[in-house]
Amino acid sequence: MTSPALTKDAIRAKALELGFDAVGFAPATLDPKHGERLHAYLDDGRHGTMAWMESRAEQRISPDALWPDARTVIVLGTNYGPRTDPTAIHALKDRAAISVYAQGKDYHDVVKKRLKALGRWMVEELACQIKVFVDTAPVMEKPLAQMAGIGWQGKHTNVVSREFGSWLFLGEVFTTLDLEPDRAEVDHCGTCTACLDACPTGAITPYQMDARKCISYLTIEHKGTLDPDLMAAMGNHVYGCDDCLAACPWTKFTKLHTEPNFLPRVELTAPRLADLAALDDTEFRQVFAGSPIKRTRRNPMVRNVLIAIGNSKARRLKEVAEALSEDLNESVRETARWALQRLEKP
Known part of the structure; x- marks a missing residue:
């Protein structure tokens, strides 16, 4: 050879x-x-x-x-x-949106x-x-x-x-093998701005991403409390965001994956916000064992869930936020109080 x-x-x-x-x-x-x-x-x-x-x-x-x-x-x-539209979950305000890649x-x-x-x-x-x-x-x-x-x-x-x-x-x-490169792919975006228009927080300008506004960064990488204006724009995202990916017109050529490892776990496709908010550290590790979500840990995840609760307009979730308003973690406490204020608005 x-x-x-x-x-x-x-x-x-x-x-x-x-x-x-x-x-x-x-x-x-x-x-x-x-x-x-x-x-x-x-x-x-x-x-x-x-x-x-x-x-x-x-x-x-x-x-x-x-x-x-x-x-x-x-x-x-x-x-x-994915086999389904990742953005369809946004219509279910009392459910959590978890990025497709993290559901398996x-x-x-x-x-x-x-x-x-x-x-x-x-x-x-x-x-x-x-x-x-x-x-x-x-x-x-x-x-x-x-x-x-x-x-x-x-x-x-x-x-x-x-x-x-x-x-x-x-x-x-x-x-260390010196092999001939393949032909580079060219840009086929043209004048399309679908991904920019779909970003809930305005994090994207053409070919540039400001992580400080990106929902994937905010829900996964950023620790502590978040800016109220950003929280209000995050909808029910609790881990990652697929909005810009799903908006791309090239998704119409998407091939559905056939990898068993990436099949979504039922409990991660549309989990109830109230159920996720109730997790303690041990339960969090059990629910997300084998998932990339486990690296995020309980406190940031519960903070994200409270943001989604605040954006849900579902007043029946007030009890959930109230229960966490005295949580041991500062970012959880502060976010719970923000969520309560949002839910109390007419």
Whole structure:
């Protein structure tokens, strides 16, 4: 298997055999413009409290900055296209909206296992060195995905695929193999602004995201209390947000996933706000075992649930907010009192 073309074909075939849905090859060097944009983003403070973006920024700017021996990045996409409209839950004001990706098994575990299997096979069959990464590593996976032909980075800043819409988990195998890159994908957003228009908090400008306003950031990364104006715009989102992804016209080409690990757990598709608000630490860990939500922990989740309760206009939920207005956690207490004020308004 000495031909680089045959090597690529073999890697692609093995990746598909392991369950990946999209495979592309990119060089291990990114254009300096990506590093410049990253530093501008950080200098503006648009990353909010995500200090990890700053601490490893120099490794993030290019794959060969993270691993100097890397010559090629194999970008792998795993489809998680939902079977139902993720925004339909917003009509059910007493229910919680949980992002599609978090309703099944933690994708980090699923994707990492497959990446390691592909990496082991490459080391054994191709006598190369490899490193594997999911999105917890300092890797600019979206520009790499575009360079590898997987999709393009849309105006909502996420990768859009002509085959899978916006529903791809990404992972990467860095390798010492020097393989020819695939043809980069071009931008197909055109004049469309559907994702910008769909964002409840106005966090998106074309090709830029201000994390400090993004519901995914606010419900997952940000700890403590939130700005009242942002809370009022968050609706019933309690973990993540799919609004900009679902609004993209390319979702009409979405392929429904067939991965059993990503099937939504019944209790996470439309949970009652009152039930989630009642969870203590132990119950929270039990309910969200094996889910990425478990990393958020009880206090931030209950805070998010109280925001949704405040936005619900469901006065029957006042008792829930009242019970949490004396919670041991400060952000829970303050958010419960905000929710009570909202529910008491005519």
